[in-house]
Amino acid sequence: MTYFMMQFLNGLQIGSIYALIALGYTMVYGIIKLINFAHGEIIMTAAYFIYFFMTKWQLSFLLSTVLATLLSVVIGVLIERIAYRRLRNASRLSALITAIAISLFLQTLYMILFTPDPRAFPMTATRFPVLKLGKIIFSSWTLITIVTAVIVMILLQLFVSRHKAGKAMLVVSEDLKGSYLMGIKVNRIVAMTFAIGSALAGIAAALYIVSYPQITPYMGSLPGIKAFIAAVLGGIGLIPGAMLGGFLLGLVETMTKAYMPSQLTQLSEGVVFIILILVLLLKPAGLLGKSESEKV
Amino acid sequence: MTKSKFLSYVVNLIAAAAVFLAFHLLFSGGVVSRSYRDLFTLGCIYSIAAVSLNLSTGLLGELCLGHAGFMSVGAYTSALITISFDKPGDMPILLLSLVIGGLLAALSGIIVGIPALRLRGDYLAITTLAFGEIVKVIVRALKITGGGQPMTGISLTTNYTLSYWILIITIIIIYTLIRSRHGRAILSIREDDIAAEASGVAVTRYKLLAFSLSAFFAGVAGGLYAHYQGVLEPQFFDYNQSINFMVMVVLGGIGSLTGSVISAFFLTLLPEILRGLAVYRTLIYSVVLVLLMLYRPEGLLGQKELSQRLFARLLGRNGLRTSPQSGVGGSSASPQENIPVSGTAERKADSAVSDRLGTSTGAPEEALERKWKGRR
Amino acid sequence: MALLEIKDLTLRFGGLTAVDNVSFSVEDKSITGLIGQNGAGKTTVFNLLTYVYQPNSGQIFLDGKEMKGKKPHQAVTQGLTRTFQNIRLFRNMPVIDNVKVGCLQQGKYSVASGIFRLPSYWKEEKETHNKALELLDVFDLVPYADHYAASLPYGQQRKLEICRALATKPRVLLLDEPAAGMNPSETEELMSTIDRIRQYFEIAVLLIEHDMKLVMGICEKIVVLNYGCVIAEGTPEEIKNNEEVINAYLGYEV
Numbered sequence: 022m023t024y025f026m027m028q029f030l031n032g033l034q035i036g037s038i039y040a041l042i043a044l045g046y047t048m049v050y051g052i053i054k055l056i057n058f059a060h061g062e063i064i065m066t067a068a069y070f071i072y073f074f075m076t077k078w079q080l081s082f083l084l085s086t087v088l089a090t091l092l093s094v095v096i097g098v099l100i101e102r103i104a105y106r107r108l109r110n111a112s113r114l115s116a117l118i119t120a121i122a123i124s125l126f127l128q129t130l131y132m133i134l135f136t137p138d139p140r141a142f143p144m145t146a147t148r149f150p151v152l153k154l155g156k157i158i159f160s161s162w163t164l165i166t167i168v169t170a171v172i173v174m175i176l177l178q179l180f181v182s183r184h185k186a187g188k189a190m191l192v193v194s195e196d197l198k199g200s201y202l203m204g205i206k207v208n209r210i211v212a213m214t215f216a217i218g219s220a221l222a223g224i225a226a227a228l229y230i231v232s233y234p235q236i237t238p239y240m241g242s243l244p245g246i247k248a249f250i251a252a253v254l255g256g257i258g259l260i261p262g263a264m265l266g267g268f269l270l271g272l273v274e275t276m277t278k279a280y281m282p283s284q285l286t287q288l289s290e291g292v293v294f295i296i297l298i299l300v301l302l303l304k305p306a307g308l309l310g311k312s313e314s315e316k317v
Numbered sequence: 318m319t320k321s322k323f324l325s326y327v328v329n330l331i332a333a334a335a336v337f338l339a340f341h342l343l344f345s346g347g348v349v350s351r352s353y354r355d356l357f358t359l360g361c362i363y364s365i366a367a368v369s370l371n372l373s374t375g376l377l378g379e380l381c382l383g384h385a386g387f388m389s390v391g392a393y394t395s396a397l398i399t400i401s402f403d404k405p406g407d408m409p410i411l412l413l414s415l416v417i418g419g420l421l422a423a424l425s426g427i428i429v430g431i432p433a434l435r436l437r438g439d440y441l442a443i444t445t446l447a448f449g450e451i452v453k454v455i456v457r458a459l460k461i462t463g464g465g466q467p468m469t470g471i472s473l474t475t476n477y478t479l480s481y482w483i484l485i486i487t488i489i490i491i492y493t494l495i496r497s498r499h500g501r502a503i504l505s506i507r508e509d510d511i512a513a514e515a516s517g518v519a520v521t522r523y524k525l526l527a528f529s530l531s532a533f534f535a536g537v538a539g540g541l542y543a544h545y546q547g548v549l550e551p552q553f554f555d556y557n558q559s560i561n562f563m564v565m566v567v568l569g570g571i572g573s574l575t576g577s578v579i580s581a582f583f584l585t586l587l588p589e590i591l592r593g594l595a596v597y598r599t600l601i602y603s604v605v606l607v608l609l610m611l612y613r614p615e616g617l618l619g620q621k622e623l624s625q626r627l628f629a630r631l632l633g634r635n636g637l638r639t640s641p642q643s644g645v646g647g648s649s650a651s652p653q654e655n656i657p658v659s660g661t662a663e664r665k666a667d668s669a670v671s672d673r674l675g676t677s678t679g680a681p682e683e684a685l686e687r688k689w690k691g692r693r
Numbered sequence: 694m695a696l697l698e699i700k701d702l703t704l705r706f707g708g709l710t711a712v713d714n715v716s717f718s719v720e721d722k723s724i725t726g727l728i729g730q731n732g733a734g735k736t737t738v739f740n741l742l743t744y745v746y747q748p749n750s751g752q753i754f755l756d757g758k759e760m761k762g763k764k765p766h767q768a769v770t771q772g773l774t775r776t777f778q779n780i781r782l783f784r785n786m787p788v789i790d791n792v793k794v795g796c797l798q799q800g801k802y803s804v805a806s807g808i809f810r811l812p813s814y815w816k817e818e819k820e821t822h823n824k825a826l827e828l829l830d831v832f833d834l835v836p837y838a839d840h841y842a843a844s845l846p847y848g849q850q851r852k853l854e855i856c857r858a859l860a861t862k863p864r865v866l867l868l869d870e871p872a873a874g875m876n877p878s879e880t881e882e883l884m885s886t887i888d889r890i891r892q893y894f895e896i897a898v899l900l901i902e903h904d905m906k907l908v909m910g911i912c913e914k915i916v917v918l919n920y921g922c923v924i925a926e927g928t929p930e931e932i933k934n935n936e937e938v939i940n941a942y943l944g945y946e947v
Contacts, residue, residue, distance in 0.1 A: 056439050056442065056443065104607055104610075104611070107611055108610065108611070111610070111614060112614065113439065114374070114378065114380060114571070115610045115614040116610075117380050117439060117442060118380075118563065118567055118606060118610055119606070119607055119610040119611075121382070121560060121563070121606075122602075122603045122604075122606035122607045122610070123603070123607065125557075125560060125599060125602065125603040125606075126600065126603035126604060126607070128599075129599040129600040129603060130600060132596075133596055133597070133600065242556070246443075246446065246447065246450070249443060250443070250447070253440075253443070288454060288455070288458055290450070290454050291450075291451045291454050291455070293447075294447035294448075294450065294451050297443070297444065297447055298429075298432050298444065298447075301432040301433055301436060301440055301444065302431075302432045305435075305436050305440070490808050493807065493808045493809070493810055494804070494807060494808050497802075497804075497807025497808065497814065497818075498793070498796070498797055498800040498802070498807065498817075498818075498821070499804050499807050500807070501786075501790055501793055501794050501797070502794060502797055504783070504786055504790075505783045505786065505791075505794045508782075508783035508784055508785055508786060509781050509782070509783060509784070511777075511781060512777070512781035512782065512783065513783070513794065514764065514765040514766050515743065515765050515766075515769070515774070515775055515777070515781075516766075516769065516774070516794050516795045516797070516857055516858070516860075516861060517766050517769035517770065517774070517795065517797055517798040517861050518766055518794065518797055519764070519766045520764075520766070521764075526804065620785075
């Protein structure tokens with residue numbers, strides 16, 4: 022039971038990171054119906070920024086995170102402005118290929134700039150004091166991660182449901198062309214969506230690299246793919262769906278790793294993908310989604 | 318089969334043979350170095366992969382991001398078969414192993430495709446991406462495929478003759494498929510799947526047909542690659558390799574088979590020419606992709622094929638006019654060629670059509686025609 | 694007995710009953726109009742007939758046989774083909790190939806005969822080609838046979854869509870607002886086209902339309918839907934004078 026509880030906390034920890042990333046995917050997908058393959062690379066760039074702020078400028082972790090998050094926002098909005106905006110009326114295939122190309126571009130650019138060798142992040146989760154709850158032992162970093170993620174999600178939910186711009190975002194995701202006619206400044210709302218998604222990715226990057234302190238140009242793709250699967254699991258395009266999907270995926274992944282017989286651990290990476298296949302087979306609209314066929 | 322049609326097949330085959338002969342003379346005469354011969358072989362293998370990816374992405378319209386995964390399935394299967402026979406260099410065994418490798422790749426394509434292709438939207442992109450990762454994980458985990466180490470001991474049986482002719486067969490099969498009733502169904506899905514379904518096209522079935530055939534040829538290409546390289550490493554068939562093939566397809570023209578071949582060869586040779594820039598290659602690829610999507614999303618050739626017809630048009634319809642496919646002026650003698658993949662649709666063909674009307678059979682319909690015309 | 698018989702068809706979306714116990718029939722070789730306000734459930738009835746949705750209850754009979762299916766292409770096999778409110782063509786395919794896609798289900802040659810171009814391929818492709826041309830001729834579209842479908846003017850696109858639907862050899866042709874977006878003279882032309890279709894192809898037509906001139910002009914029978922229920926069924930004359938229909942839909946002439 023103790024072991025289970027510890028694993029449960031670990032699952033929540035990685036799950037909250039997935040949820041933050043999945044939110045970025047799901048908001049962008051909801052609004053312009055594009056799988057933003059470059060989202061994973063935003064995490065990677067944010068991680069490098071934090072690393073350099075801390076090692077070169079000796080800034081504190083918190084300040085580095087804030088600065089890196091701001092820079093992520095700039096990059097995310099730039100990507101939308103330079104590439105995606107002009108493709109909004111192009112075929113889905115063109116938009117998808119562009120997204121893939123941009124992800125490839127960022128990966129390669131960082132590889133050339135900073136070599137493919139992993140860099141060790143100067144601060145690790147082990148530095149944080151260990152907490153004890155009865156027999157359950159866990160790092161305070163686990164708690165910080167979960168609490169930070171939950172606070173961010175609550176803020177996001179408040180923004181979307183209370184603030185005018187947040188409501189406009191929901192409106193645009195319902196009907197982009199109709200929103201133009203309603204006088205909503207669609208371009209601004211789309212840019213804002215990318216900004217929020219990238220900011221969440223920046224925060225997620227900070228939470229991620231403390232637990233997995235290796236920074237490489239390719240570090241963003243795997244959590245990126247997994248978070249996207251989390252978004253599909255919860256119901257792509259739905260903000261609560263991304264949160265639910267993220268936590269669930271983190272829990273399932275951690276539990277399979279924890280309870281899988283040791284000779285099969287190599288295959289545990291595949292579990293996430295099996296979940297994806299199952300979701301598509303059984304409930305393609307996701308756990309919270311309603312299946313909707315196109316109106317004819 | 319009409320006589321002119323037959324003639325056109327002969328012309329095409331002769332052209333294919335002539336190209337082969339030209340390269341054969343270059344290679345056997347020692348005019349070019351061995352490394353260029355190997356590059357030619359590799360170009361053929363990549364072309365097979367690109368052309369087959371074009372079937373699922375360009376013609377069916379479903380984005381596949383795990384094409385290298387299918388190649389990997391074919392490569393390992395085929396290598397395991399030839400190794401188990403233990404007769405290095407035996408061509409029939411290699412051919413058998415290529416077919417089995419292709420079939421296994423097609424089977425995995427069906428398994429991946431069934432959940433994703435039932436749905437509308439971009440689900441295939443993400444499932445195939447996941448598939449590529451799973452294949453890598455499995456190959457690394459299994460002892461028989463090297464268990465994380467490179468798999469060695471594969472005989473170097475693939476040569477340029479074999480690769481070239483398999484490429485030609487691949488192109489012919491996909492080309493003729495697309496110009497059959499099944500091919501029209503596949504194209505109609507790309508155009509509008511709801512309308513296709515409402516017109517009686519069993520959309521999921523045709524998607525699976527195109528997708529599994531695409532995976533089959535990727536598997537064959539993988540088998541060829543295994544016996545070309547002699548060593549297999551799981552990371553060779555990773556996401557980036559799939560993207561390489563995607564670049565080939567997009568650059569050559571989404572829907573143009575010959576375009577894929579040209580860009581596959583171009584992108585195989587390019588790194589050799591720009592040896593010093595190896596690091597920047599992927600960077601250039603990605604920038605080129607974005608620019609293409611922004612300014613010429615249909616790719617270099619668009620949907621056109623590099624064919625007699627295109628040459629005929631470029632030559633101002635001289636010389637080749639007698640050739641049956643040079644129906645540039647509207648004398649598309651063969652109904653089956655009227656598909657836009659060949660770029661003939663823009664032109665008017667009033668005269669041709671009325672010619673063909675004359676040949677229409679079935680007396681009641683003719684009477685009906687007259688009546689209709691009388692009513693107007 | 695009627696060709697198409699709809700019995701107690703019901704479809705609920707959550708709490709909303711979009712189609713409520715709808716029953717009506719379509720006689721063979723007749724033109725039946727389905728009218729009602731926007732949102733009355735007309736297109737939903739079409740969607741039920743073509744298996745886009747599965748009904749919560751009720752049955753559909755074609756020629757006395759109950760129709761059951763899961764996918765729209767099965768409805769085509771059974772003899773029901775539809776067009777769409779907003780035209781859906783294969784835009785980057787030539788006009789003639791649009792029609793040939795409609796011929797797909799009558800095709801016989803296998804994938805292999807298609808790839809290897811066996812004699813069955815040549816024979817059937819020739820037949821299909823001629824058949825497609827004949828159908829195009831019915832709609833005066835032959836001169837555009839090799840043009841991309843997207844390049845046709847609006848009115849021709851409507852015709853092509855009907856042409857493609859007819860290529861599937863339906864028993865009942867379902868037209869969803871065929872006159873939408875047409876000017877009066879185009880509508881006039883369409884009316885005579887629909888009439889001829891029925892006569893020469895010997896099929897029944899069920900059409901959704903808001904243009905009362907068209908509906909009253911060519912339909913032998915009209916079914917009126919209101920909030921998912923059939924409120925009237927009868928000849929144009931009867932419908933015109935039906936108090937409930939006037940209240941719900943037609944309105945009084947001023």
